[in-house]
Amino acid sequence: MPKPPARRDTSLEHVYAVIMAGGSGTRFWPLSRRQRPKQLLELFGKGTLLAQTAARIRPLVPPERTYVFTNELLRDAIRRSLPEVPRRQIVAEPAARNTAPSLALAAHEILRRDPDGIMLALPSDHIIRKPARFLKVLRAGCKVASVEGHSVIVGLKPTEANTGYGYVRLGKIKRRLDGSEVYRVAKFIEKPKARAAARYLASGNYLWNGGMFIWRASTLLGNLRRYQPKMARGLERIARAGCATSPATLRKLYPRLEKISIDYALMQKMRSGVYALAADIGWSDVGSWSVVYDLSPKNGKGNVRPARSLCLDARRNMIVAHRKFVVAVGVEDLVIVETEDALLVCARDKSQEVGKAVQELDQQGRSDLL
Amino acid sequence: MPKPPARRDTSLEHVYAVIMAGGSGTRFWPLSRRQRPKQLLELFGKGTLLAQTAARIRPLVPPERTYVFTNELLRDAIRRSLPEVPRRQIVAEPAARNTAPSLALAAHEILRRDPDGIMLALPSDHIIRKPARFLKVLRAGCKVASVEGHSVIVGLKPTEANTGYGYVRLGKIKRRLDGSEVYRVAKFIEKPKARAAARYLASGNYLWNGGMFIWRASTLLGNLRRYQPKMARGLERIARAGCATSPATLRKLYPRLEKISIDYALMQKMRSGVYALAADIGWSDVGSWSVVYDLSPKNGKGNVRPARSLCLDARRNMIVAHRKFVVAVGVEDLVIVETEDALLVCARDKSQEVGKAVQELDQQGRSDLL
Secondary structure: OOOOOOOOOOHHHHHEEEEEEEOOOOEEEEEEEEEEEEHHOOOOOOOOOOHHHHHHOOOOHHHHHHEEEEEHHHHHHHHHHOOOOOOHHEEEOOOOOOHHHHHHHHHHHHHHHHHOOOEEEEOOOOOEEEEEHHHOOOOOOHHHHHOOEEEEEEOOOOOOOOOOOOEEEEEEEEEEEEEEEEEEEEEEEOOOHHHHHHHHHHHOOOOEEEEEEEEEEEHHHHHHHHOOHHHHHHHHHHHHHHOOOOOOHHHHHHHHOOOHHHHHHHHHHOOOOOOEEEEOOEEEEOOOOHHHHHHHOOOOOEEEEEEEEEEOOOEOOEEOOOOEHHHHHHHHOOOEEEOOOOOEEEHHHHHHHHHHHHHHHHHHOOOOHH | OOOOOOOHHHHHHEEEEEEEEEOOOOOOOOOOOEEEOHHOOOOOOOHHHHHHHHHOOOOOOHHHHHHEEEEEHOOOOOOOOOOOHHHHHEEEEEOOOHHHHHHHHHHHHHHHHHOOOEEEEEEOOOOOOOOOHHHHHHHHHHHHHHHOOOEEEEEEEEOOOOOOEEEEEEEEEEEEOOOOOEEEEEEEEEOOHHHHHHHHHOOEEEEEEEEEEEEEEHHHHHHHHHHHHHHHHHHHHHHHOOOOOOOHHHHHHHHHHHOOOOHHHOOOOOOEEEEEEEOOEEEOOOHHHHHHHOOOOOOOOOOOOOOEEEEOOOEEEEEEEOEEEEEEEEEEOOOOOOOOOEEEEEEEEHHHHHHHHHHHHHHOHHHHHH
């Protein structure tokens, strides 16, 4: 008897997570350092943002199907933060090439293991306050990606006219799937000016692009061959040698790949097959100390502070201190962060400027503080 | 031949300094602690305020004629801060009885050594920015005290309507002595309300009482016998036993003396013989971090800060840090003080409230921080 035609297995057992954990932000200095970037900080309760990211998706993706892409500087710390993830699935890129090469490499790894593999690409340093809702959205997204073979972005319903995020404009066609709204994507839009952001928010026809994507690994690589043939060839050479088994090839070829985000490399170029799920999941990219303040539980005076502190006539301050007893007197709307070797005192509404201070330290040659 | 009548030697070789260093303020927390009060802080340049006090008068009073009165908790630290002062002249009072018993005890010590002794009573934790002028005023004061046998207060010309100081109202009789103005004192006045302070400033007829006095030791004790006979008797018993040679007597009798300031005990009671020198000597009692800020050299943005710090869009802040690198972003008019175990962040115009925070720490049983 002839074999029946090969049929794609679309069950959720083929879902793999690819957590992107190579970031090196400076906005949480002095808590964040080169060797301890934001994803390795415990900003909210127990566990690093990275560990919380992995834990959040665990009902859908167990550690055996979780990959983490990072760099050599962070690999050991990430292994410590995720002891349940197999060590060989925590991959250190030999050079930072942004998300497109990284995710394509992940696709090769997954495809070799599972031809029906579905990839969840997730940043490692965001928070999601409605994890159950998030899992429902992911499951719906996996169906769209798996059964229909589409590229899916998990888009966030805007709650303010934020100019710090990219947006996606939604097309007209729309349906509901397991409680999630699925839209055709009309356009990817870069960080807008304030007026445009306000318009986007008012129209209800835009979502934030939080960098969360879902594809079949084969879909991603197919699109890569079409839109980024040079990069696709480079990655195929790496894949043939075996990324994990031949680190020498990876180290030689990976740095030559174009440094480009998946948004630029693929999503913005694709004419069809790109869908967005509109997610209301309490998402935040936690972009500054001010956001941590907003999301943290406060006492009656609006202070976020450790037990070893005293606030006298002080309001709406955020105090993070690891060793010292902190006394705040008559101050308002400050961020105060004390670490082993440094102290930050920052106006809360200027906390997005902390990165500039870190640049200045870098220019002054204070690499001990970076 | 009969001996000529005893003639008092009024040369400046009989001038003794009595530095009062038992204070235990809390307004410079966390730098100041119970074991390291303000007089032991290096708030301005090199040396503690105490050491600067002793150094300032050295052209007039050498260490051999300098006495320091303090308590047992501080004695060792004070000896370290003033190694040139003979150890037995650094006297630890067994109990805090305020300035009257303290200065009377000093008078006995001096009188035993020198019947013509003249006492300069000086607080240990003030600053004087015109030290040469100060020495001229002291020399004039010593003449008035020595030759004429008067009680002299070194009064400070008010520069603002301060409600935190006592004042002296000047009488009409007035003369000049070596460039200093000498007035009969009409009245000692407690810390006034704002309107009265403004009137005092405007009238030009009032001086601040900074707690600096000059008397012959014998004059002080004579007045004590007249106005505080009970205290005088107690001190005579101590003096007979020998304060330094019989610490047991001191420990037994001293705590029984009335706890009272020299102002209340004597100066306010005396009907005549009290004179004031009007001194324009750049005096400050350095009452809060805000005053330290005002008196410290600033950079272009008005920040007072250590080399190991960075200010970005930050103005008019005072930063004191002993170990950590401090970054201030977008903040104004703050006092930031970091020590081994504590951190203070305080609005500069609220720095007089620091003492309240320390009280609160005390109530919370945080004596490790006091």
